[in-house]
Amino acid sequence: MSIREILKMGDRRLLRVAEPVREFGTAAMDALIADMFDTMHDADGAGLAAPQIGVNLQLVIFGFKQNTRYPDAPQVPETVLINPVLTPLSDEKESAFEGCLSVPGLRGSVPRFTRLRYQGVDQFGNAIDREVEGFHARVVQHEVDHLLGILYPMRIEDFGSFGFTSVMFPDLDPNDDD
Numbered sequence: 001m002s003i004r005e006i007l008k009m010g011d012r013r014l015l016r017v018a019e020p021v022r023e024f025g026t027a028a029m030d031a032l033i034a035d036m037f038d039t040m041h042d043a044d045g046a047g048l049a050a051p052q053i054g055v056n057l058q059l060v061i062f063g064f065k066q067n068t069r070y071p072d073a074p075q076v077p078e079t080v081l082i083n084p085v086l087t088p089l090s091d092e093k094e095s096a097f098e099g100c101l102s103v104p105g106l107r108g109s110v111p112r113f114t115r116l117r118y119q120g121v122d123q124f125g126n127a128i129d130r131e132v133e134g135f136h137a138r139v140v141q142h143e144v145d146h147l148l149g150i151l152y153p154m155r156i157e158d159f160g161s162f163g164f165t166s167v168m169f170p171d172l173d174p175n176d177d178d
Contacts (some may be wrong), residue, residue, distance in 0.1 A: 003042045004053040008105045009151055018051050018058045018147040021082045022118045024125035033080055033123055036061050044069055045101050046076065047139050049146030052102050058083045060143035069099060069172070073135045081128060084120035084144050088113040089131060098142055100164060107168055109155035109161035110152050112138045 007014050023029065032055060040048040040061060046069065047062030063078030093111045100106075115133040118140050122128055132140065142152060156162050165172055 001031060001038050003097075004035050004039045006039065006043065006048075006101045007054055009100075009153070011102075013054055013056070014051060014102060014146070014151060015149040016051065016056055017149050018049075020058050024082070024121065026142050029123050031063060032059070033061065037078075040101075041053070043101050046070060046073070048094050048101065049143050051146050051149075058147050060084065060147065062139045062143055069175075070135070071172075074134045076139055079128070080123050081118065081143075082121045082123065084118055084140075084147070086141065086144055087117040087119075089115040089117055095157075095161075096138060097161070097168075098138070100142070100152050102146075103151060103153060103163055105166070106153075106162065107165045108153055108156045108163075109158065110142075110155045111157060112141045116140065118144075132174040 036048050046064055046067050050057045050059040060081050063076045065075050092114045094114050095109045095111045097107045099109045116137045117131045119129045
């Protein structure tokens with residue numbers, strides 16, 4: 001399909017609350033999802049939300065076998081998640097560094113629930129109901145935040161743990177745009 005432009009922090013469209021998806025299994029939805037995967041793979045992302053490419057819908061994709069931006073992260077299955085609902089499975093949170101394709105070149109430590117249940121549907125309207133933990137849970141929370149108009153810097157509690165990837169993590173790819 002095609003690679004779309006990823007909106008950058010400062011673009012007001014990233015701050016909107018996304019609209020629910022109401023039609024499934026359409027050619028337009030298939031094309032959008034294909035473009036999102038092409039865009040995510042081209043940018044070596046772990047996930048991508050429709051609002052990041054200017055589409056105001058409750059649609060996220062995520063997943064990878066290996067990711068150079070997160071070299072120590074375990075595999076996350078490639079998933080299309082529409083109209084998601086997240087339910088924490090405990091109060092336990094863990095802070096870890098995140099980057100974002102819409103906030104290139106920066107990383108920050110963000111607290112996230114360590115275990116959660118996510119529910120929604122796939123592109124055909126089939127139910128998805130998973131319980132996940134660790135990095136998988138972090139990725140889902142990060143992407144779903146985009147549907148609420150939230151970028152990860154808004155969740156940072158200690159700005160002493162926010163900075164340029166090239167300074168904080170010099171061993172990562174120097175061409176990393178996050």
